[in-house]
Amino acid sequence: MISIPHKAKQFLTVLVKLFIVGGALYFIYNQLAHNDKLDWGRFIVQFRKNQSVFGILFILFLSFANRFLEILKWQNLASTITPITVKKSTEQVLAALTASIFTPNGIGEYGAKALYFDKKEAKKVVFLNLICNGIQLLLSVVMGIIGLLIFNHYYTVVSNTTLSIITAVILFTGALFFSLKKITIRGYSIQRIWDKVNALPRAVHQKNILLGCARYFIFSHQYYFLFRAFDVELPYLLLMSTIFAVYFLASSLPTFQFLDFAVKGSVAVFFFGLLGVNEWIAVFVSTLMWFLNVVLPVVIGSYYVINFKSKWKS
Numbered sequence: 001m002i003s004i005p006h007k008a009k010q011f012l013t014v015l016v017k018l019f020i021v022g023g024a025l026y027f028i029y030n031q032l033a034h035n036d037k038l039d040w041g042r043f044i045v046q047f048r049k050n051q052s053v054f055g056i057l058f059i060l061f062l063s064f065a066n067r068f069l070e071i072l073k074w075q076n077l078a079s080t081i082t083p084i085t086v087k088k089s090t091e092q093v094l095a096a097l098t099a100s101i102f103t104p105n106g107i108g109e110y111g112a113k114a115l116y117f118d119k120k121e122a123k124k125v126v127f128l129n130l131i132c133n134g135i136q137l138l139l140s141v142v143m144g145i146i147g148l149l150i151f152n153h154y155y156t157v158v159s160n161t162t163l164s165i166i167t168a169v170i171l172f173t174g175a176l177f178f179s180l181k182k183i184t185i186r187g188y189s190i191q192r193i194w195d196k197v198n199a200l201p202r203a204v205h206q207k208n209i210l211l212g213c214a215r216y217f218i219f220s221h222q223y224y225f226l227f228r229a230f231d232v233e234l235p236y237l238l239l240m241s242t243i244f245a246v247y248f249l250a251s252s253l254p255t256f257q258f259l260d261f262a263v264k265g266s267v268a269v270f271f272f273g274l275l276g277v278n279e280w281i282a283v284f285v286s287t288l289m290w291f292l293n294v295v296l297p298v299v300i301g302s303y304y305v306i307n308f309k310s311k312w313k314s
Contacts, residue, residue, distance in 0.1 A: 062222040063292040069215040076207045077128040092116050094301030135212035144248020150241035155274045226285045
């Protein structure tokens, strides 16, 4: 095996850090400055019309609360390996978010967080991160399906026959999933994974679920209040069900963090278009959600990436 000199390793590490941070900031700038669908003129007019210091602070607070709940979730789960502080959890969550911005569906986050722990704990860190993200995925699916059903009641997008087929497929897949849980593939089985999940303390699961529900509630209502800020006057139930449906469908599509707003914006344009909401409003709300909940944390996370020191030893 070829040995790489220590100085060369240090140089390569700095180079990788600069690539991650520089690339992240470049893509963010490029998407905001050269997106033809963003009508900044209309946005400025609307902003001046409805500008409110309290409203701006409230929206920013929701972004803070959304990310802070994620930090508490990770602290709760990571502490089953070794107790960590909120400060340390903040560093791991934001640095991992920044490092994963180029990876499909943020999958790079799993490896990035593992680097903060001993190498022997890597598999457990990946598993815990799966549990951390799993509750958000589950909530997105459940609430998204409910949202689709409510939306479909008002505006028939999918026929009752198609809905029945989709429901049957979901139920059949779930039944098949549990019936084959003891089948082993390369040493892994659903039963083994389920046993590992159950091995975690119940209090850890309960806290993870509670924080996950609170995060979903805050995130979805930030969408709601932004639409209201753009003078979208729709019944609460209809608007929230549409938000649930859009978030669920957009999250189901493979994408990169830096393109997240474009995917959600496209789905939002279709659904909110049926409600009579102007296309530019749907695009701008999705972009603002992306900016507030991805861009700002990534900018902060860039600091942690630059100052990162891995616990892994060569």
